[in-house]
Amino acid sequence: MxxxxxxxxxxxxxxxxxxxxxxxxxxxxxxxxxxxxxxxxxxxxxxxxxxxxxxxxxxxxxxxxxxxxxxxxxxxxxxxxxxxxxxxxxxxxxxxxxxxxxxxxxxxxxxxxxxxxxxxxxxxxxxxxxxxxxxxxxxxxxxxxxxxxxxxxxxxxxxxxxxxxxxxxxxxxxxxxxGEPATVAPKTRPQVEPQQAQPEPQPEPQQPVDSDGDGVVDSNDKCVNTPKNYSVDETGCVMYENEVIREELLVEFDLNSSKVRESAMGAIEEMANFMKEHPQLSITIHGHTDSTGEADYNQWLSERRAKSVGDVLIKRFGIAANRVDYKGHGESQPKVVENSATDRQENRRIEAELKVVNRVPVKR
Structure with a gap:
């Protein structure tokens, strides 16, 4: 015994x-x-x-x-x-x-x-x-x-x-x-119904006619039935401009902890939904700490925080692991100058940002 x-x-x-x-x-x-x-x-x-x-x-x-x-x-x-x-x-x-x-x-x-x-x-x-x-x-x-x-x-x-x-x-x-962890169904964003084309009116004899009302007469209009609320060029075609869509993620942590708060799951889920809408994008999560403690420990802790958020994206919200990367910066990139406990809390965080550029019509 x-x-x-x-x-x-x-x-x-x-x-x-x-x-x-x-x-x-x-x-x-x-x-x-x-x-x-x-x-x-x-x-x-x-x-x-x-x-x-x-x-x-x-x-x-x-x-x-x-x-x-x-x-x-x-x-x-x-x-x-x-x-x-x-x-x-x-x-x-x-x-x-x-x-x-x-x-x-x-x-x-x-x-x-x-x-x-x-x-x-x-x-x-x-x-x-x-x-x-x-x-x-x-x-x-x-x-x-x-x-x-x-x-x-x-x-x-x-x-x-x-x-x-x-x-x-x-x-x-x-x-x-x-077993597999229970997952939450992603939120679906509202779909914009395409605007129906207006029927082309019949022109009056011997009068200049602008059938689609875009300000360009039919004889010079190379793009018929353009929506009336869109700006057009001299040929009657819709003008476009670049629009940047951004999705930002900011998650704060408790002192000396890399555990993701339950209150942060909504913000992480929104980032996951944005990535599902734009499958061509990958994300890099940047982890940070306050200045409390040794620099080597803070570097390790910042990497753990970034990885914890990455694990939530992968395991809880179904993002492919090869689309998620993370990097720790320790205490080297503070968000604010630390003069109080509130300042130190703001520096205990991860940050990530994604953006896409879309061509959208110019409205009048």
Whole structure:
């Protein structure tokens, strides 16, 4: 048992040291995972169980191992639910051999940010044919190795209401993710109905006639039936000019955070719709920070912010990844001179701009 506990602690240590190579991935509603669990229980000192018809006390102090599986589902961007089943192996106090059992239950988890979550659940824990129904509180930390694989470590307490056991636990898990995030249908912009051509009036005999009323008589008019509200040249053809259409994106961030605020999703969606209307365009997202902190850290943080917005365009609003690029500028390009907390907030941002040039008719 002690050797197995040492292996478990080594696994947790390896997972924690891999944090430097992990990336943060913001999971969306509709994605789910299956995972493996490895943990240890500190059973209540009053916990007993049967073996071969005899009653034994169990060891305390995290000498009980539990291994199992879990299935989880993202209800929203912040709420997650899961069910789990563990096989339990407990040492007998003062005697060789083990007591066996199981632990199963479900949790609701709330994610405070990309790394930390907490939750409540119900649980049934059985050791040596004696079980207790329990309420469990959990605090955990999750890191993503890539978009499909994550690891987590967590701990907490559970309280029984049948046998009044109070117990604590730690465990480590690996999770494999599946499914597509829920998407929001893009807004459609109103379509402008083409103006119907006016019927050509019959000219009066021996009088100059301007059939379409554009100011150019029919004998000199090379473009008939031009709309009356458009300007024309000396040949009666519509005059055109270049019109620049711009779409700008500005998203601000919390201090030391690269997590996209939910309040910014509307502005990002409008940029996504503009890109869908103009599939020839690609976007470069520029990330910035305020002057707080070291320059190297701010450069890294600005790149993370730009990538976070790019991931929302790709994963939530369906923009092709080869049309989205990002670049971090750290603290080198402030929007305003920082003299207050409000100024620093304005500098914690990403910016992007797209424009197209259309030829449009000149109106009178």
């Amino acid at each position: 002690k050797k197995l506990n040492a292996v478990l602690l080594a696994l947790v240590s390896v997972g924690m040291t891999s944090a430097a190579m992990a990336q943060q991935t913001q999971k969306q509603p509709g994605e789910f995972y299956v995972g493996a669990r490895f943990g240890a229980l500190n059973l209540d000192s009053d916990r007993v169980g049967y073996k071969n018809g005899e009653l034994y006390n169990v060891d305390t102090g995290f000498d009980t191992l539990d291994t199992g599986v879990e299935i989880g589902f993202m209800l929203t961007q912040y709420w997650e639910t899961r069910i789990y089943y563990d096989y339990v192996e407990a040492s007998i106090e003062g005697s060789p051999g083990d007591l066996y059992g199981q632990s199963f239950g479900s949790d609701f988890l709330y994610h405070f940010n990309d790394l930390v979550y907490a939750g409540l659940g119900i649980n049934g824990t059985e050791v040596g044919d004696l079980s207790d129904a329990m309420v469990r509180a959990t605090v955990g930390h999750r890191q993503f190795i890539n978009d499909q694989l994550s690891w987590r470590v967590e701990g907490g307490v559970q309280q029984g209401w049948e046998l009044d056991h109070t117990e604590s636990f730690v465990n480590f898990g690996l999770q494999l993710w599946f």
